[in-house]
Amino acid sequence: MDLIALLAFQVLYAIASLALISIGLAVIFGMMKVINLAHGEFLMLGGYAAIEANQRGINIWIAMLVVAPIVVGLIGMIVERAIIRWLYGRIVDTMLATWGLSLFLVGLTTAIFGNTTVGLSAPLGSFEIGRYRASEYLAFVIVLALAELLAVLAALRYTRLGLIARGTMQNGAMAAALGVNPSRVYSVTFGVGAALTGLAGGVLAPVSGVFPTIGVAYVAKSFITVIGGGAAIVAGTASASTLFGAINQLATYATTPVFGEVALLAAAIVLIRVLPQGVTGRFFRRSL
Amino acid sequence: MSGRVANIVGLVVAGVVGLAVLFLGPQWFELDTVLNITVYMIMAVLALSLALIWGYGGILCFGQSAFFGLGAYTYAIAMFNLGDSTLPLALSIAVPAAFAALLGYFIFYGRISDVYLGVITLTVTLILFNSINSTAGPEFHIGVARLGGFNGIPGIPPLNMPFNKDWQVDLNGMFYLSTGSLIVVYFGLRALLASRFGRIVVGIRENERRAELLGYDPRAYKLATFTIGAALAGYAGCLFANWGAFVSPTIFGLAQSAQIIIWVIVGGRGTLIGPILGCIGIQWLTAALGANAPAATGGWAGLLGNAPLILGAILTVFVLVVPKGFVPTLADLGSRFSRPREVSA
Numbered sequence: 308m309d310l311i312a313l314l315a316f317q318v319l320y321a322i323a324s325l326a327l328i329s330i331g332l333a334v335i336f337g338m339m340k341v342i343n344l345a346h347g348e349f350l351m352l353g354g355y356a357a358i359e360a361n362q363r364g365i366n367i368w369i370a371m372l373v374v375a376p377i378v379v380g381l382i383g384m385i386v387e388r389a390i391i392r393w394l395y396g397r398i399v400d401t402m403l404a405t406w407g408l409s410l411f412l413v414g415l416t417t418a419i420f421g422n423t424t425v426g427l428s429a430p431l432g433s434f435e436i437g438r439y440r441a442s443e444y445l446a447f448v449i450v451l452a453l454a455e456l457l458a459v460l461a462a463l464r465y466t467r468l469g470l471i472a473r474g475t476m477q478n479g480a481m482a483a484a485l486g487v488n489p490s491r492v493y494s495v496t497f498g499v500g501a502a503l504t505g506l507a508g509g510v511l512a513p514v515s516g517v518f519p520t521i522g523v524a525y526v527a528k529s530f531i532t533v534i535g536g537g538a539a540i541v542a543g544t545a546s547a548s549t550l551f552g553a554i555n556q557l558a559t560y561a562t563t564p565v566f567g568e569v570a571l572l573a574a575a576i577v578l579i580r581v582l583p584q585g586v587t588g589r590f591f592r593r594s595l
Numbered sequence: 596m597s598g599r600v601a602n603i604v605g606l607v608v609a610g611v612v613g614l615a616v617l618f619l620g621p622q623w624f625e626l627d628t629v630l631n632i633t634v635y636m637i638m639a640v641l642a643l644s645l646a647l648i649w650g651y652g653g654i655l656c657f658g659q660s661a662f663f664g665l666g667a668y669t670y671a672i673a674m675f676n677l678g679d680s681t682l683p684l685a686l687s688i689a690v691p692a693a694f695a696a697l698l699g700y701f702i703f704y705g706r707i708s709d710v711y712l713g714v715i716t717l718t719v720t721l722i723l724f725n726s727i728n729s730t731a732g733p734e735f736h737i738g739v740a741r742l743g744g745f746n747g748i749p750g751i752p753p754l755n756m757p758f759n760k761d762w763q764v765d766l767n768g769m770f771y772l773s774t775g776s777l778i779v780v781y782f783g784l785r786a787l788l789a790s791r792f793g794r795i796v797v798g799i800r801e802n803e804r805r806a807e808l809l810g811y812d813p814r815a816y817k818l819a820t821f822t823i824g825a826a827l828a829g830y831a832g833c834l835f836a837n838w839g840a841f842v843s844p845t846i847f848g849l850a851q852s853a854q855i856i857i858w859v860i861v862g863g864r865g866t867l868i869g870p871i872l873g874c875i876g877i878q879w880l881t882a883a884l885g886a887n888a889p890a891a892t893g894g895w896a897g898l899l900g901n902a903p904l905i906l907g908a909i910l911t912v913f914v915l916v917v918p919k920g921f922v923p924t925l926a927d928l929g930s931r932f933s934r935p936r937e938v939s940a
Contacts (some may be wrong), residue, residue, distance in 0.1 A: 359871055394914070394915070398710055399655055399709055399710070399713070400918060401858065402710070402713060403856065403910060404909075404914040404915060405913045406856075406910060407909070407913075407914065408911055409902070409907065409909030410850075410907025411904055413904075414901040414902070414904025414905070414907060415904055416900075418901055418904065525850035527717060527721045530717070531718060534711060564726055566729075571724065572719075572722045574726075576715055576719070579707065579714070579715060580701060580705045580707070582705065583705065583706070
């Protein structure tokens with residue numbers, strides 16, 4: 308019984324971490340139809356931002372929850388100005404250009420921080436699940452992921468900014484005719500996506516540590532979560548990460564972490580074959 | 596100069612240069628240079644495999660290194676088990692081709708779009724990398740060949756004359772074999788693309804719906820192109836396993852895949868000579884910069900020796916500024932300068 312509860316907790320955490328690393332990419336892909344292959348490096352930069360800030364004496368919570376998203380959000384807006392802006396509508400070229408950016412950032416961080424893993428010790432203690440102990444920090448990550456999904460949903464549905472963003476993505480010319488500046492909307496949207504990604508990078512830094520090539524581990528997972536989720540940003544991310552996170556954690560429990568990852572990737576390939584439009588292409592179609 | 600004449604001149608020049616390197620290379624250069632040129636030639640075959648799939652077939656495969664690695668691993672494993680290289684060589688081509696046929700069937704007959712194709716090939720590459728990387732223990736073996744996990748497989752026996760184990764290919768022999776292979780593959784692909792099949796493949800790249808309405812089945816043609824490209828990449832992998840007598844999971848890695856894409860995009864999609872030149876140029880550049888600044892060097896020299904940084908910058912800049920690549924851009928410039936003269940004459 309205790310074991311089942313612990314396993315359930317681990318599955319929840321796997322789902323939450325997938326949702327956390329994917330939501331930023333989902334915002335960028337879902338709203339702008341841009342695939343950002345430097346997504347993994349944005350996560351990595353979020354981690355470094357949090358660690359560097361913490362080492363300079365900033366409170367760890369502020370470093371993770373405030374500094375990391377702001378830094379990466381700003382980097383995202385610069386990237387949008389310098390690279391993405393010229394490639395709207397050319398989805399494959401965007402993928403290539405951002406892949407180049409990803410390599411560039413890996414090289415740059417290796418040059419600055421060195422090719423070693425740096426860590427941040429996780430705040431909070433642990434709590435008991437029956438005979439087992441589980442980290443309170445992981446529980447915090449689960450709550451945070453849920454809150455973040457709800458916040459994105461609320462922002463899209465109930466705020467003026469969300470309305471403008473959705474309108475611009477649906478019909479840029481019409482939005483421009485109504486007095487909206489589409490290029491600013493794109494820039495802000497990309498920045499928000501990057502900031503969400505930076506937040507995830509900061510929050511996961513204590514769990515996994517940070518090193519320059521850590522992005523590779525993230526990018527494929529978040530990529531397939533977004534693609535597997537389909538067009539709806541929040542519902543898609545939630546459903547795909549539930550599916551993939553559960554598969555990953557259960558396969559990991561049954562075998563090894565490596566095989567868990569392989570099972571996740573294999574499941575994603577099958578899902579894309581069966582539901583080419585993603586989960587929300589077939590189910591929950593009217594959701595956001 | 597009309598297009599037809601230019602084409603023939605280009606073919607002749609390519610042939611002469613290729614044969615000159617083939618016959619004069621070992622006389623001109625020291626052994627270490629010959630070894631370097633050998634690996635350039637092998638990688639150029641790999642570049643051609645993506646040039647076919649992406650440049651002509653319009654299929655952007657993020658996992659070309661998967662086929663390359665599969666070819667190398669197949670050769671290594673079969674070689675340890677069999678000892679005679681005839682069958683391992685054939686397998687190193689057949690296994691990646693079969694794998695690509697399976698994967699391609701799944702992709703093309705499922706009518707999966709470009710972006711998703713990129714995702715799937717990327718994912719498959721990662722699966723292979725992760726799986727092979729974790730096979731370090733002695734319990735992972737195929738026949739007598741241990742997979743070695745992240746340590747790779749060292750000491751792979753070299754190729755030998757078909758059915759004659761004693762006549763093994765030496766270092767110079769590897770050079771002749773690789774350069775000869777590149778020449779054969781280049782002209783073979785030229786012939787393939789000039790054939791009816793090649794023209795249909797290009798037609799599908801240009802307008803898939805139109806080709807379909809004219810009665811061709813794009814799925815079958817794309818699948819065939821994909822499979823041929825994978826077979827070539829597997830062959831390049833076999834040569835590579837021979838060259839260093841060593842394979843490790845990094846040849847499956849995304850960095851390797853990115854390199855192949857960079858060679859093709861720098862050289863130019865829709866040409867064959869472009870990716871060859873791009874491949875040799877980029878490899879020479881990274882080797883030269885890396886030699887100039889060993890890993891620990893700081894400052895600007897250290898940054899220049901940082902291969903991912905330089906390659907990433909090259910990729911991004913080319914996509915933004917020279918999206919067609921070098922060779923087509925030069926050809927455009929050339930025709931822009933030659934056209935007014937034709938008008939005045």
